[in-house]
Every structure is written in structure tokens, then in C-alpha cells.
Amino acid sequence: MSTDIKFKKGLSIKLKGVAAKDVSTANRSKIFAINPSDFHGLQPKLSVKEGDKVNVGDPVFYAKNNDQIKFVSPVSGTINEIVRGAKRRLLSIKISADQKDTFVDFGSKTPMKLAAPQVKEALLESGCWPMIRQRPYDVIADPNDTPKSIFISAYATAPLAASYEVILEGKEKEFQAGIDALSKLTEGKVHLSVGTSDSFLGQVNNAVVSKVSGKHPAGNVGVQIARLDPINAGDRVWVVNPQDVASIGSMFLSGKYDAKRIIALTGSQVEGPQYYEITQGAQIADLVAGKLKSGKSRIISGNPLTGFAVSSEDSIGFYDNQISVIPEGDHYEFFGWVPFIGNHKFSMSRTFFSWLSPNKEYDLDTNLNGEERAFVVTGEMERVFPMDIYPMQLLKATMIQDIEKMENLGIYEVAPEDFALIDFVSTSKIEAQQIIREGLDLMIKEVG
């Protein structure tokens, strides 16, 4: 049965460069990389050395504090280079890929016939475990926990977001198997939220389907959790990306680690934005080659609100299903602060005439459009933050590291991505996502 949840607050930002619904297969990269930095707070321990041969599903490194959590190779090939940074910090493991993949066989299973420990074991062994993240803290889930519920949001509202209908087309069986497997891991429910109940996503078994509507961040799993099953101190809720659910299902059905991903190449700096099938860890250069417009641009793994700036030599982030390329905003603007002129910039305030054309698609660049200032304007954060939390007060408590206040004001319920729109609308150009990330790290250290 499906329930409806509507969000009134928020802000949808329409950008140029939405991906057309065609899916092509990208050229196979020669080099694939797996980056420990994709997993926040992880301390990696290598299990390979340069020159080693690996198959798809062979572990490359694991978590130092819990060696059950493995990170496996997405391709078969040879470990080409282990890149380390300052203090020998492990940055990246590069694998030069074979022409054709060979797989480790984990044995095909039917999730519904397995008990919870067996499902967990299979997920850990096959390298699928890192796909499961927990709230609070927005880090990889601890396999020793039992979550009170598991949330999957198949409704994407972020700017230029990839559509899950396109990504999951033809993967009905795998998606259902993934849900089945996850449903074994919680004593509560698996919640799946969809934008429309027409597609197959609305018809799955073993999950509670909710129909979500509203502006961004309605699609953020965090605001859906807050509405359906809010997190209190001590609670654990797990979240999984829909594409990873299908990948988990595929592993159970075929016995092989499924590293194939569909990602959207989007943004105004892309010539003909559309979807591509790639393999996890593929180099961005191979994907964007010949597809970028001239001019300085910024490549972002993820969407322009929450993604990370990357170079074309980097690989696509583990959790990302989107590459956005937007113009770099390295320019001055003479008397650019004069209000009520022009509508080339987008603003929630009506100090531009952009409000006159609500459906216009904008070509926003990375200019900060001002300088960082103290908190002055009030009420704007609350307009884009659909949780029962006072965002400004929580940010202030986090900035002064007042743990008790942070707990009281709801730090357990939020993840950095929930503050992305606050980053965007803030007149004072506050780095809200960064403040919240540091706050969550402090909580991990102090409370755990």
C-alpha cells in the first residue's frame, strides 16, 4: 500500500543540461580507480600490492576498524598504481583493466530463503556492504547493528538529477531481489519512496512504498526519514541508493559483484547530455572526452549542490550516479550587486527579475556571487528546510561545538546533503554542509 507524503518547503533549481533519456555504453576505460576518500571517515587497509592480479569481486582494501567490510575491484586486471598522499594517506588504487572481466563467484542465492546472518555474510563477502550507509552520521553502516528501518529514495529532486526510472529500466528482477535481501536485515520496515506510483518501482514487494511530491529536497532520504520514522539518539537507520539496491540484487541472483552503473552526464557545459552505462571506478576523462563545450568548466561527481569537484583524471564517486559539468565562475561583475536588474542569475529572493520566469532553465556558474558574512538575514534557511528542526540554531550550536545543544536541536536527523540548499540560498554565503559534516564527525568522536 502506498502512502502520500507532500513537502511544501524547498526550492527546485532548474538548470540547463538535463540528460536526455537515451542510454549509451561508454568506451571502456583502460584504468579504473577505487578511492578510499569516497567513504567518509574510513581508515583503509590495503590487501593488494602493485602488480597483483585481481578479478571482479576480489578485495582491494578493507576497513581498519572492521575487517569484515571489504572494498572489491570493479574490474579484472592488474594493480597498476597505489597513490598515496601526505603521511602516506591512501588516496587511490588504480587498476589497469583486462579486455574482458573475470569474476569471483559468490554463488547465486535467493535472498528470501536466507536468514539475516547469511544475507549479511553474503553482502560483506561480495563487497556490497559499503553500499549501505547509516543515519545518523552519514557513514558506512556498522554490520553489528540492526537498523530500526531501511530507507531507499527513488525520487530524485536535486538539480540535473538522474532519473531512477531510466537507471533502473530493465532491472526489475534485480531491484526486487535487492529489496528482499535488505528486508532481512531490519526488524522494522524497508521504506521505498517514489515520485510516481505508475512505474514498476511502485509495485515492489517487501517494502512500504510512499509517493513523495514537492520541491527539492523532497527526494532526499533524510527528509523522508524525518517524516516517516524520525531518528532519535541511539537509533540507527540505514539508507541505500536505488541503483545499489539493484546491484545487491544482481549479486544474489548471479553470484557476481555487479559493478555496472548507469550514470547521467549532465550540465550546461556538456554537448548532448544523456545517460551512459559505465563500470564503477571508470575514469571521467574517458566519459567526457569530446563532449565538453569550450571555456573553463568545473566537473562535479554528483549534482551541483552536493557533489565533489573532480578533475578528468579522477574516477566517478562510488555513490554518485551523475557527473555535472558547469561553467567556472571566475569573473568580476561591475556593480553586480545592484538589485532589480537582469534575470540571468537565479535567486530565491526577488531582488532579481528571475522570479518572473519560474520555468526558465538557468546556466549557473560557480561564482559565489558575493563574500562570506556573518549570519544576518533570517528566515531564508527555514524556507528550504522541510524538517522539524531549527537549521540556523543547529548550525550555530555546531559551530561552537556544543554537543548537548546539537543533540537537542536534531543533529542525529541530518546529513550534509540536507543543508545543501541552505548553502545555496544563504545570503551570508555560509558553508552549511561543511559545518554539519564537521559537526557529525565531532559526534562520532564524542558520542559514537
Next chain:
Amino acid sequence: MNFFRKQLDKFKPHFDKGGKFEKYAPAFNGIDTFLFVPNHTTKHGAHIRDGVDLKRVMITVVIALLPALIFGMWNVGYMNMGDGHTFMDYFIFGAIRFLPMIIVSYGVGLGIEFAYAVFRGHDVNEGYLVTGLLIPMIMPIDFPLWMLAISVIFAVIVGKEAFGGTGMNILNPALVARAFALFSYAPFMSGNTVWVADSVADGVSGETVLGSLAAGTEVQYSTFDMFMGYIPGSVGETSVLMILIGAALLLFAGIASWRIMLSCLIGASLMGLLFNAIGSETNELLNFPWWQHLIAGGFAFGLVFMATDPVSAAQTTKGKWIYGFLIGIFAILIRVVNPTLPEGMMMAILLLNVFAPTIDHYVVESNVKRRKKRLQKVSA
């Protein structure tokens, strides 16, 4: 504009780290970023940002002040010279009297702001763009310039910088200036000789509406005069019509809080109605129709431009309702029952500025309690 950019870029290296004038970088940047929105790009968090910034917000408020300012200057001339002159005569007379006040206010205030920025090594904040205009607009036109300068110094240093600068102050700095002036230079701030330029010399009666009421004399002005602003008073506050145009602009742009404005109107109306119901034979202010309270004195100006100051006002949505409502109540209460202060709006706003953090505290606490209850329900 390319010329300006080139000139600025030429000087910039001297102010950068390691440059000759590194210490004065905040002052240079203050001018640079005033001329040009800087080329800063996003480093963390969201890669794209809303087009709005604090400069744009503050300038919008300044624009919203302009109708009242221009009318006020005209009115200075009109009040002094009486009927029978051209528009430009009045306006030029007003400008000659009022522009020096603006220059002193901005000159002294911005001077201190720049000095603080250099001294502390932080950027020049935009807050004073609005404060600097508000201060002369709420002072009597005959107020001596040196007193204005001292009021500005007090407001910026004690009212703002002592708390950490823009965004940190508890009280509205412009009202701090006015309160300081009122207590320090009372003869220049009240009575019937200060609100019209040279009123003593010309023998023009400079009685304000509220002043007449408090003194028990008859009000010489019609409601229409009060609404249009053909009355004595400080430059900003006389014309309700012009203030409403400014209010419309602020509300339309989404800058000032409509909740504060509305709840303040409701509070003042209720209080006025209550006093009208009580009535009095000795205190004319009790009999002053409640709706005329809303267009008399500094109420409208305070409501639109002072009560809504986001830094010193309550910051939570519920808090804003309470804050505005109480300002309305207290403004009328102080007006009516305090014989020494016929204008209550300033005192009401300053009083609620002080209580705003407490209001917010209880609003946020109620949220915390709700959250804790939820936790008990789950663990029970």
C-alpha cells in the same frame, strides 16, 4: 569599467599577503568589492549559489528608504517656508539642511567601520550602508552635526562593534544612536522647536502630532496631512505613504519579515482599541483613535525599517510573531501612559530587541521538548 578593473588589479598586489599595504587589505577590498562583485568561486559545499548577497540586500533596503528620504527632504523645505514656493525650492532647502547630516553619518560611521576592519583584519561588512541612512532619517532636522557625529560614534562602537560587528549586535544600531542622542542632548531631541528647520527663527509652530496630544493641545493637522506627511517630524517618519511604498518593495523582494510587520500592526491596533475603550478626560492620547496611532509619529517608520531588522529581531518564525506583537503593544502603551516620551516606538523596539533572544530561546526549547517527548514515546 574595464578601466576600473585594470586600475584595481594594478593596486591589488600591494594589498595581498606580503604586499606593502597588506594591513590595509580590508579597506582596499571594501572598495574593490563595492565596485565589483568579486570573482570568488565556490570551494566547499554547493557549487552553485543564489545570486543574492548581503550587499544586494542592504542596497535594496536603501532603495526602499529613498521615497521617504526624498519626500522628507522636500517636507523640510515645505515646513520651513510655508505655502507659495515651487517644488524645487522646498527640495533644495531640504537638501541643504539634510545632506550634511547624511554625509556626517556615513563619513563618521564608515570611517569607524573601515578602521575596525583594518584593526581586526576582517572584511568590511555592509550593515552600515543601511544604518548610516537610518540615523539621520530619525533625528530632528535641527540636530547639530557634531552631536550627530558623537551619536554615530556611540552607536557603531558601543551598539555594534563591542558585540562583534554586523550580525552580532543585540540592539538596532540606528536606534542606539537615537536613544543616545535623546538621553544626552534632550533639548535638541524633543519639544516643539526641533522638528522644523529654524522653527524658532521663523516663528513656525513645530509641534508634532504626538507632542500636541501629550501636551493636551489640539492637533493642527488632518488625517490626510498625517498620512501624506505634511507635518513636522524627522525626515524619515513623516510620510506614511512613502513608508508604505518602501514597505511594499521590501515585502515584494522578500527581505523584511511580513510576520513582524503584521503582528506589530495587530498588537498596536489592539492596544489602541483598548485605550479608546477606556477613554480619559485628562489624557488626550487615550482618546486618540486607534487607527490614527498607526499613522502618527514614528510608528510606521519603526515598523517597516527598524522592527524588521533581522539581526536585532527575533529569528524564529514563531518568535517573530510574538516579537512584533509585543512591539505593537508596548509602542502604544509607552506613547499613551508615559508623559515624558510621547513617541513610544523607539523604546518599544529597543525593549523587545533585548527580549528577542529570550523569545527565541523559549521557541527553540519547545521544539527540543517535543523532540524529547518523541524519544520517550519510542523508548517506552
